[in-house]
Amino acid sequence: MAQIVTRIAPSPTGYMHVGTARTALFNWLFARANGGKFLLRIEDTDRERSTPEATEAILQGMTWLGLDWDGEAVSQFAQKDRHAEVAHEMLARGTAYKCFSTQEEIATYRAEQEAAGASYAVFQSPWRDADPATHPDQPFAIRMMAPRTGETVIDDVVQGKVTFRNDQLDDMIVLRSDGTPTYMLAVVVDDHDMGVTHVIRGDDHLSNAARQTMVYEAMGWDIPVWAHIPLIHGPDGKKLSKRHGATAVGDYQAQGYPSAGMRNYLTRLGWAHADAELFTTQQALEMFSLEGIGRSPARLDFKKLESTCGWHIAHGEDAALLHEIEGYLAAAGLPALRDDQRAGLAKALYCVKERAKTFVELIEKAHFVLTSRPIVADEAALKHLDPVSRGILNELTPRLQNVSWTKDALEAFLTEVCATHGIGFGKLAAPLRTALAGKTATPSVYDMMLVIGQDETIARLSDVVG
RNA sequence: GGCCCGUUCGUCUAUCGGUUAGGACACCAGGUUUUCAACCUGGUAAGAGGGGUUCGACUCCCCUACGGGCUGCCA
Numbered sequence: 001m002a003q004i005v006t007r008i009a010p011s012p013t014g015y016m017h018v019g020t021a022r023t024a025l026f027n028w029l030f031a032r033a034n035g036g037k038f039l040l041r042i043e044d045t046d047r048e049r050s051t052p053e054a055t056e057a058i059l060q061g062m063t064w065l066g067l068d069w070d071g072e073a074v075s076q077f078a079q080k081d082r083h084a085e086v087a088h089e090m091l092a093r094g095t096a097y098k099c100f101s102t103q104e105e106i107a108t109y110r111a112e113q114e115a116a117g118a119s120y121a122v123f124q125s126p127w128r129d130a131d132p133a134t135h136p137d138q139p140f141a142i143r144m145m146a147p148r149t150g151e152t153v154i155d156d157v158v159q160g161k162v163t164f165r166n167d168q169l170d171d172m173i174v175l176r177s178d179g180t181p182t183y184m185l186a187v188v189v190d191d192h193d194m195g196v197t198h199v200i201r202g203d204d205h206l207s208n209a210a211r212q213t214m215v216y217e218a219m220g221w222d223i224p225v226w227a228h229i230p231l232i233h234g235p236d237g238k239k240l241s242k243r244h245g246a247t248a249v250g251d252y253q254a255q256g257y258p259s260a261g262m263r264n265y266l267t268r269l270g271w272a273h274a275d276a277e278l279f280t281t282q283q284a285l286e287m288f289s290l291e292g293i294g295r296s297p298a299r300l301d302f303k304k305l306e307s308t309c310g311w312h313i314a315h316g317e318d319a320a321l322l323h324e325i326e327g328y329l330a331a332a333g334l335p336a337l338r339d340d341q342r343a344g345l346a347k348a349l350y351c352v353k354e355r356a357k358t359f360v361e362l363i364e365k366a367h368f369v370l371t372s373r374p375i376v377a378d379e380a381a382l383k384h385l386d387p388v389s390r391g392i393l394n395e396l397t398p399r400l401q402n403v404s405w406t407k408d409a410l411e412a413f414l415t416e417v418c419a420t421h422g423i424g425f426g427k428l429a430a431p432l433r434t435a436l437a438g439k440t441a442t443p444s445v446y447d448m449m450l451v452i453g454q455d456e457t458i459a460r461l462s463d464v465v466g
Numbered sequence: 467g468g469c470c471c472g473u474u475c476g477u478c479u480a481u482c483g484g485u486u487a488g489g490a491c492a493c494c495a496g497g498u499u500u501u502c503a504a505c506c507u508g509g510u511a512a513g514a515g516g517g518g519u520u521c522g523a524c525u526c527c528c529c530u531a532c533g534g535g536c537u538g539c540c541a
Contacts, residue, residue, distance in 0.1 A: 011541050043541060076541095103539065114467095122468090122537080141539055159471070168469050168537085176539040183541045207470060207536040230472075230534085237533070265478095268490090272479050275489045294472095294479075297534065301477045304491040314504080355503035365502070384501090429500040441502035 004036030005197045008062075008069075009076075009187065011043040012054035015248035016061035018300070019202060019232045019240060022266045026229060027200045028067045029267065029288040039194055040069035044077045045186055061249035064327070065259050066281065074194065076186055083181030086189050086219065087142045087174045095218035096174060098140040099127045122170040142175040144184075144214060152210045157227040157290045159203065164210040172211055184208065188215040196224055200290070203228040227290050230270055230297040237299055244300070254331040256359035258316065258324055261309030268308075270298045278311045310357035318349050328359040337370075344369035348451045351443035368437035368448050373456075374463050377438035384440075385464060389431035392421055394465040397458060405454045407446050414445075435464040 008024035010016060031038035042058065044050040059073065090096035101109075106123050125143055127135075147166045154162045174185035181189070191199060199209075206228045216223045234244035246252055252262055263281055272294065273287040313321065322345065329336060337345065348369040356362035363370070377385070396417050403413045418428050432445045436457065442448060449457045 009541090013541075046541060049540085099539095106539090143539095162470065164469070170537085173539050178539080180539085182539070187541090202535090203471065204535050205541095210470090210536095228471085233534085235477080239534075268478065270478085274480065277478090277490045296472050298479090299477060301491070304478065307491055310503080352503095357503080361503080381501095424500090426500055433501060439501090442500095443502085444500060446500090 002197065004031055004034045005039065005195045006031040006036060006200055007039040007041055007191070007194060007196050008067075009041045009043050009190075009201075010058050011046065011049075012051060012058060013046060013049040014054055015250060016054075016058045017240070017247055018249055018252070018266070020058075021061060021065060021249045022232060022269060023201055023229065024062060024067050025065065025263060025266050026227075026271070026293070027198075028069075029284060030198065030200060030290060033285045033288045036197075037070045038067070039071060039196070040073040041190060041194070042073055042075050043183070043186070044075055045080070045181065045183065047077070050077075057248070057250060064253050065249065065263060074190070076190055079186070079190060079193070080181060082193065083186050083189050084175055084179055087181065087185060090144070090174065090215075090218050091142060093218065095145050096142050097125075097128055097130075097145055097171075098135060099125045099143045099171075099173070100136055100138055100140045101125055101127065122168070125171055128171060139177040141173045141177045143171040143173050144211075144218065146171050146211075146214050152213050154206070154209045154213065154226055156206070156209070157225060158293050158295060159206060159226075159228050162206065162210075164207070169211055169214070174215070184211055185215060188212050188219075188221075191224060192216070192219070192221045198225045198227060198290075200227040200229065203230050227293070229293055230295060232269060233297045233299045235299055235301065237297075240300065245302075250331065253328060254333075256328050256332070256361070256363075257305065257309050258312050258321070258359065260316065261305070261312035264312060265305045265308040269300070270294050278308065306357040313356050313359075313362060314354040316353065318346065318353075321349060321353060322346055325359050325362065329363075341370050344451070348443070348447075351447035351451070355443065364439070365442060367439055368442055369451060371438070373459060375435065375438040375460055377434050378440075380440045381434040381438055384430035384434050386431075389427070390465055392417065392423075392428065393431055393435060393461055397461040397465055400454065400458050400461070403454075405450065407450060410446055410449055431464075432461075435461050 006027040008020070008027050010020045010024075028038045030036070040062065042055055044055070062069065087096065091098070109123060127140075128143070128145065146169055150166050152164050152166055152169070154164070156162055172184050173182050175181055209226050209228065213223055232240050234240045236244075240247055246255060253259070260281060264279060264284070267284050267288075268277065271288075271292045273289075273292050276283075276287060279287070316324075322342070325345070326337060345366055348366050352362050352365040355365055396414075399413070403409050414425070414428060418425050429445050433440065433442055433448075436442070436445065436448045436452070443451075452460070
């Protein structure tokens with residue numbers, strides 16, 4: 001088989017939807033897993049609604065998710081002359097015709113049909129079979145001369161064979177009266193020109209595939225392999241919308257989800273390979289196939305997303321995590337790391353990454369290394385600093401000077417302190433935690449002492465007892 | 467209205483005519499414990515409803531219900 005070529009074709013009319021992100025992911029996975037190409041085309045033919053900001057959001061979203069595309073992103077609008085050329089070629093081939101009906105006439109036609117009892121009517125242009133000699137000197141739209149009998153069959157990898165009766169499909173407009181192409185024409189021409197072999201997209205396009213098939217046939221072009229994947233719904237099963245919270249990929253980055261976890265979760269949403277749940281992108285590439293895609297819509301489950309992300313943070317490589325955390329801070333509008341904080345975080349990462357599901361949690365747990373003296377403790381943490389605890393801290397702090405700074409030595413020392421006071425380690429760990437971090441949720445006190453070092457530990461303890 | 471697609475634990479899903487219907491997240495109970503998280507053990511929990519086909523249906527067919535999509539000179 002020739003090289004596989006897939007594409008993602010988002011329209012820049014807002015933010016980048018997670019559904020679009022997952023579609024992009026499937027296209028990317030399929031192309032990369034098969035040594036193919038993955039292209040990006042911006043469907044910006046709707047000049048009214050397309051914005052450069054939205055295009056930027058798409059590029060950023062794709063980049064964040066690690067979905068690299070081959071070549072430059074293509075602008076669909078830039079191809080408008082080519083689209084018009086094809087429309088005119090269809091005219092020449094007799095597979096399309098000039099339609100002089102105005103939008104008002106079409107509306108009137110429908111109204112009449114409805115008044116006559118039909119609840120809905122497919123518009124039948126009177127110009128379809130008109131003698132060119134009768135053509136008025138007016139603007140016209142170019143309509144597809146769709147077959148009126150027979151059926152069009154979509155052989156879809158995900159949906160199976162789907163049959164549409166041709167009399168259900170109208171003569172869609174391919175070129176508007178102002179000379180601009182419609183979506184139905186533009187996608188087909190672009191996909192053909194870009195050599196797209198597999199069209200993997202949302203199943204909201206399933207019906208469109210039938211119409212588009214007619215364009216391919218009208219031009220004598222090879223029809224791509226179709227794969228219409230189900231849409232993503234909100235937790236309540238309704239179509240995902242803004243009221244469900246995060247719908248834009250950028251939101252996910254800003255909420256601290258690591259991109260690897262996001263990829264893993266999104267891959268599993270609507271796709272399965274036996275019992276595989278947690279996997280790296282490399283493993284996903286080895287397992288991925290179009291056959292594993294299901295046919296029913298999937299709901300977003302933020303708990304599972306978090307759980308998946310927790311695994312990826314725990315298993316992530318430090319350097320990569322650090323880099324991504326900085327990206328998260330920027331996306332969330334939080335202050336960037338100072339050099340000392342970056343260094344501290346790098347040292348602390350080993351003990352915070354396995355206790356965080358998101359970077360939000362990770363930053364919280366790493367507070368002890370991001371803050372500096374004097375440590376301001378929160379209310380809950382302060383409760384552990386009662387007079388008795390303070391007394392014990394007061395006694396042990398100077399002795400810390402003579403403890404060698406290893407986990408074993410510290411453990412032996414603190415265990416001994418507990419023994420002499422007849423208390424459990426928890427009783428001592430709590431106030432230590434308050435002094436060291438000022439919070440109740442932190443890494444182990446040993447890890448914190450090791451990370452910040454002997455001098456800083458003693459200084460922080462002295463602050464609270466002094 | 468017409469056409470098309472879908473429906474397995476709360477959620478994501480496995481099963482591709484014969485299983486005690488499996489896994490994961492969530493949840494509950496217990497364990498571990500230095501807070502948080504993690505981890506270990508166990509548990510609750512599913513084939514929308516109704517007809518067929520078949521020796522045997524979650525699986526194949528039909529109907530109904532529910533959900534979704536398309537039905538634009540939007541993409």
